[in-house]
Amino acid sequence: MHVAIDDTYGPITATPSKYVTGARSTYVAVEFPDHAVDGIRANIVNCLAEMPSLLDISPTEFHFVDIYNRNKEWRNAPGELNLKIFEFFAEIYRMHRWPVQVQTVDDRTLADHAIRFDLSVDGFDLRERDGQALFFLLTKVKHRMPGPPEPLTLRIDAGWAG
Helix, strand or coil, X not given: CEEEEXXXXXXXXXXXXXXXXXXXXXXXEEEECHHHHHHXXXXXXXXXXXXXXXXXXXCCCXXXXXXXXXXXXXXXXXXXXXXXXXXXXXHHHHHHCCCEXXXXXXHHHHHCCCCCCXXXXXXXXXXXXXXXXXXXXXXXXXXXXXXXXXXXXXXXXXXXXX
């Protein structure tokens, strides 16, 4: 089994909701069977290679916050073709239905449960939202995974510096 984990980006400003705050950290884990990994990697590389001929842009990765908001190279995508990328990935997900785990930590997450962490564990600073969100997500993933003897390959976004 392979698990790919990446963080999501959202607003850091105040929001009008007391339940969904702007100051939050969210991580997403997607589970893939081992036999699918090489194909997934090849298909992403191939999709990126097609972008110049399809949209006349040359992205190096699919960051959906940039695609949706037309940031960086996506600002030059013609018309609403940036939204077609979402449709394309939604169709891939509809076909495969890989298990997905999401974990968000915001101002209320620990306060609502009267929990407070004041430590670091194996590079996770549990005093910070980023470390808390990743730690809680890894805990969810651990509880969902089958036990040995099935090996687990875990890939966490290279931007995480825990």
